Amino acid sequence: MRYMRWMLALAGLASAATADVKLPAVFGDQMVLQRETNAPVWGWADPGEQVGVTGSWAQNAAAVATADADGRWRLALKTPAAGGPYVVTVKGKNTVQLSDVLIGEVWLCSGQSNMGMTVGSSNNAAEEIAAAKYPQMRLLGVNLVTAEEPQTDCAVRPWAECSPENVGSFTAAGYFFGRKLHQDLGVPVGLINSSWGGTCIEAWTPWAAQQDDEVVTGIRASWDQREATYDPDAAKAKYEADKKAWNEWNAGGKQGKEPARPRFDGQPRKNQNYPANLFNAMINPVAPFGIRGAIWYQGEGNAGRGAHYRVQLERLITSWRTLWGSDFAVYFVQLPNFMAPWQNPVEDGGWPQIRESFMNTATEVPNTGTALTIDVGEADNIHPKNKQAVGDRLARLALHQTYGKTGFAWCGPIPKSCGFAGGEARVTFDTGGAPLAARDGEKLVGFALTGQNGVPVRADAVIEGTDTVVVSSPEVKEPCMVHYAWANNPVGVNLINEGGLPASPFRFGEIPKFDVFAKYLPDEAKEYKLVYAFDPLAGRLTDGNTKFVYDEDHSADFKGPFKKVAYFMALQDMTGKETYAFVSMDPFTEDIAKIGVPAKATGARFQCAVTGVTVKSNVEAIAAGDFPAGCNLEFCDCNYGPQNQAKVEGAEENVFDFGDVFSGDKSPGYGCMQIHNWKQKQSIICFNRFGSGKSNDVGLGNSEGQTRDWTFTSSAKNYARGEFRVLVLE
Template sequence: MLQRLTPLVLSILLVPGATALAEVRMPAIFGSQMVLQRGMPVPVWGWADAGEEVTVTFQDQKKTTKADADGKWSVKLDSLNPGLPIPLVVKGKNQLTFDDVLVGDVWVCSGQSNMEWSINAALDPDLESLASKNNKLRLFHLVKATSTTPKTDCVGKWAVAGPGAVNNFSAVAYYFGRQLQQTTDIPIGLINTSWGGTRAEAWTSAEGMASRGEFKPIIDSWAAQEADYPKRKAAYEEAMTKWKKESAEATAAGKKPAPQPNAPVDPSATPHRQTNLYNAMIAPIVPYGIKGAIWYQGESNASRAEQYRTLMATLIKSWRDAWKQGDFPFYQVQLANFMAKKDAPGDSAWAELREAQVIASEAAAPGGVACIIDIGAAKDIHPKDKQNVGKRLARLALVDLYGLGGQVSRSGPTYKSMDIKDGKIVLHFDNLGEGGLRGLISYYNEPLSGFAIAGDDKNFVWGDAKIEGDTVVVSSKNVPNPTAVRYNWADNPSGNLFNKVYLPAYPFRTDNWDGVTKGKLAP
């Protein structure tokens, strides 16, 4: 009898929220060595028997509640302050003890391959690993998964930063967190939930995707593939039956069998389908208390850059709506320079995507975009210098959230406005630096490059550009009546405008003319 019941018991245990054995259970995001968010009420939740009393104890707080009819329970700890690592204890009919728990700032780190990219695959992995021991920096790596409906749990485990723990962790996330921790001495927790090659729509909630009509072509595209899948699967199974017969005959005759047919991919299970990664890799960690999020993605959406303006803003809103803890800061990494350089100015989907990232960030403030237009590689979509990516993200947060404005430069120069005077365009900038390191420079004082100028004919040519105080003046003898300037508007531009901290100026354009991705709405 017991042997017959065992599979049933095991199956019940695998159901999220199952309470057949009357044990208090909690999602994987709670564990020893975790970081709990400081300065706000902290949600703690899990499952137990319906009506079971559950008590959560941490620091000097004790919160008691009862599981509801579905076996779900939750409490909120009052606002916490950083202190020494101590246990968090959860007690019902059984007791869970999570040791070595810190209070600090927790950041969700997400995106595609450049966020997933590990320290082992980036610059100086040996030195960085040896120097990584830091008890105030904690790492949680979410195991990849997909789902068409929101999940309540995930697979992952907290670890203290150090050799071994950091090696396969996100390099961008680690260097971001390390800079924050070393600069502020506040414990930092990093939740890495990323997947290479994925699109923004996969990380957006179903409610978010349904909120705007311009996303309907994405949803319809996947619906068509899902409707066609049974037919393709049946054709594959028929082909396999035939192949097995013919393969056996070929082998018996001493001949080489034909290649095996390729099985069709179930479109409902792919990480590229809308909402699938939100459901499996974001929903399970909601509403764990967080400080904010960092995001490195966009390469897979570059062909639909104009749509990305609203898609990315919608993604951010969908996360904030889910967490219900206000408008937490959301920082993005702007796409690096990549692909072959071009001799003449022209259109660029990657330039439009970079612009879309800025537009989305401004529409979904607070947040910002870290510019890395100077550290990419023409033949490698995965730049190996992740240290500077993390540092530039950290600059945004340190100035915005940690009170270091005036001491730390937030970013490189950003376009502010323009004037047209005597056949020349005068460009004005923000983010020129701080104190004695304030001002515009060209990289190693070389002649300025990367500026294109055009008139009403929209025909861009390279312009002559000079720094004059806090402005750049652009002109061309071939454009006597200029109306627009573009800077670093290319897949892999060569512009060299920086501030005196050697942070690069952001790519920009002064016009709003239609781009090459206008009207492209479906993958």
């Protein structure tokens, strides 16, 4: 009787309206509504129009709302336990009827290409697709589009039953996650895929949540600079020329140098990586559709800022929860192993650092977790095909933490604490539901200890009890830092739990600062004054890659003029060997900002000879002494090539050395800070790609192989510690 009264009331409401009631695209036939909640339903109608919504699962499953002055209405529809199919009816002037609606668990799947990677591209694709007959799993995809302001609706690939006909083009990580939930919980599951390959986290985050972050504001400023100079006609002409060159190269049997692949550069302000553009277009329109939680697979696009990702990930989670008005669960994938297998006990860089950010977020932000995948990557493929393992591990987290299931390992071991005593490091873990173990019962591999000398060595490790690993090495009497699996691709690491899930890479401790200038050059240490100091193995840029971040910046204390400008770089390799070079010269500029790292903000760009040079070094291949002439600088923030445009005597045309050419087409670009002795055909101090941390190029003397100035070597990862000083003599 109550249900009939609701229907009669709604019929009466319809007669007075003048415009059709409309729902956003996230609603549709075959959708899944989140079970046992007050599911938000919203849309548009005439201002002041009353809209009613009913669900066929119960007589009292009904709610009414009145459209506001902008024509928007929203209400909450109480949903039952899992079941269906049902009909949802929306009545205003017109009637919208949504059929074959299920009630169950709804999850949002988002991120970049590894979330977007389809079932059809995963392992055993043909078998997986053929077996994907799950009528109670429903799939919806949000179309790839950007927006400069938050949108209220979006284009989608509508809700549909999961079947062999459509699963091949759906997110593999999301599908395998949802399939396990469906099988283990025995309820309908709805998955919303909103992902875009090659995108950064700042694009998925609302601008209001990140507008105070100087890293992100710098990124946005860089995009805005490109927008100010963007010429669509020139972009089109370049694309057509590149396409012609590419087609001719292919038609000619791919002879000669491969040309640039044709790619149309669209308007920068509308780019998918412009901060907030994807949130505006692909997340905001989906909210506040009722979901249990979200899964996130992204980070490759932010690996160059791995440490900062910790801040960005929590910001994204918090802003999405605020938008939905719910502290829903968020589970994310820690990036897998990738690139060349490691050669050293520790190889710091963006990928191990971003893995640490995932781990720390999972342990510090409530109702989150991270699926550990250090064992399922591929050295030469940034899109590993084993998405079955990824989905399984995400689902294990949800089954335990969200749904309260027990009796299985839900996560790989994550370290909780570490102590150093008696020449050992003792690491205690949250084991994730099963005791610690070594894969296949082998000796533990992947641990490193660092002593007071700053040199990491491979270490022995044994499991003690169910949750502790004891790490030691006869080479390290007083360890101050321990690492595990700390590299881009730490192949072979084998700490797991008895459920077979891998442990997270981690580090604990602190390495003593490398400070050897006064040790090797005590007279110069007394005579020269420090302007800038930094670790060349951890260089980073901010403000849209335009400003270098120094450990010490005393430039405000100096007015000039100076008698001499000097540079000192020291490196300690993985064996503990220390090398250094010191170069002093007559001033080549009176601008104190331009004697430091030539980041874009400084305006420094020098390809010039320098006079009055003195070189001191313990590197045999570097000629030491006084050189009134014969030395030169190559300082720039841009890309550069090997051609000897400056006609430096002895420089080669096709080798990166002491005579290269600066390219003005990309600034900021690769960047170099090089001091050469061209008469000796030597590089002395080289620091390139200076915003890339352990991917920087650093070197003393000539590099071997295809370059002489360390370009493209990413050599910073081969050193344990470094020191760089920029000095003046007043």
